[in-house]
Amino acid sequence: METISEHACYGGKVGFYRHESRVNSCRMQFSVFTPSQAKKAPVPVITYLAGLTCTEETFMVKGGAQRVADELGLMLVAVDTSPRGESVPDDAQQAYDMGLGAGFYLNATQAPWNHHYHMYDYVTRELPALLFNEFRGDPTRQGIFGHSMGGHGALTIGLRNPQVYRSISAFAPICSPMNCPWGHKALAYYLGEDQDAWRDYDATEIVKNLHEVPKHALLVDQGMADQFLATELNPDLFEAACEARGVKLELRRHDGFDHGYYFISTFMEDHLRHHARILSA
Numbered sequence: 493m494e495t496i497s498e499h500a501c502y503g504g505k506v507g508f509y510r511h512e513s514r515v516n517s518c519r520m521q522f523s524v525f526t527p528s529q530a531k532k533a534p535v536p537v538i539t540y541l542a543g544l545t546c547t548e549e550t551f552m553v554k555g556g557a558q559r560v561a562d563e564l565g566l567m568l569v570a571v572d573t574s575p576r577g578e579s580v581p582d583d584a585q586q587a588y589d590m591g592l593g594a595g596f597y598l599n600a601t602q603a604p605w606n607h608h609y610h611m612y613d614y615v616t617r618e619l620p621a622l623l624f625n626e627f628r629g630d631p632t633r634q635g636i637f638g639h640s641m642g643g644h645g646a647l648t649i650g651l652r653n654p655q656v657y658r659s660i661s662a663f664a665p666i667c668s669p670m671n672c673p674w675g676h677k678a679l680a681y682y683l684g685e686d687q688d689a690w691r692d693y694d695a696t697e698i699v700k701n702l703h704e705v706p707k708h709a710l711l712v713d714q715g716m717a718d719q720f721l722a723t724e725l726n727p728d729l730f731e732a733a734c735e736a737r738g739v740k741l742e743l744r745r746h747d748g749f750d751h752g753y754y755f756i757s758t759f760m761e762d763h764l765r766h767h768a769r770i771l772s773a
């Protein structure tokens with residue numbers, strides 16, 4: 493692992509790092525906020541998955557999370573949104589919703605995507621192995637959250653790995669990629685036309701078929717002036733599936749908020765406290 497840069501931030505530091513990813517067959521970058529408490533003992537770790545067009549930098553710059561994370565003693569890890577590099581295929585039209593910056597946190601099975609696009613394995617296996625080797629995070633106290641495409645990633649990865657991710661939350665997540673244009677396009681390219689294969693990456697479908705209901709409530713915030721709400725996000729489908737399956741969900745609808753980082757930073761503190769409460773219990 494190579495350190496790109498490190499910056500003092502409140503009592504801790506923000507760092508940017510690069511490493512060779514075996515699962516994505518390219519170099520990947522990620523960022524970490526390490527709180528002051530990590531000087532004394534391993535701290536809880538919350539992984540943040542960002543949305544379309546973002547990088548590992550977006551959350552650290554725009555999320556406004558570090559002051560409260562330092563107060564609560566939370567390590568924050570922000571992941572890039574796709575594999576990167578010369579050899580990594582992109583959408584033929586370089587569209588923002590497919591290919592680079594749009595890895596959808598899944599393992600692609602279709603060529604040409606299946607050589608590099610293994611973001612599910614990257615988030616759940618490869619990055620944690622590196623992280624817990626290099627940083628003072630506590631692997632028994634992990635949470636996951638994210639925004640939009642990253643909210644989809646947080647819900648799907650969190651629900652599928654309840655032993656690892658004890659706390660889950662999301663900002664304006666894509667709740668049912670099988671039922672929206674962004675998801676339909678990405679799942680067809682990455683996984684092929686057989687929609688049965690898509691269900692593993694659809695939070696609403698995962699809830700319907702859950703073996704193990706999460707112990708703690710999920711927190712989801714949604715802006716009601718979100719420009720993507722009507723076409724892409726489908727929180728109502730997710731809410732109905734959670735209710736039917738007995739999954740505790742706190743879905744908060746906020747008038748006047750759009751899809752962007754002003755919305756996210758407004759409710760960031762609530763999400764950090766949600767994770768801290770669960771992980772310190």
Ligand SMILES: N[C@@H](CCC(=O)N[C@@H](CSC=O)C(=O)NCC(=O)O)C(=O)O
Pocket residue numbers: 542543544545546550554588639640641642751752753
């Ligand atoms: N047309 C826009 C679309 C990109 C966009 O809005 N990206 C969101 C995430 S959307 C779902 O995953 C985002 O977080 N953007 C980064 C930001 O800093 O706001 C465009 O290309 O701009």
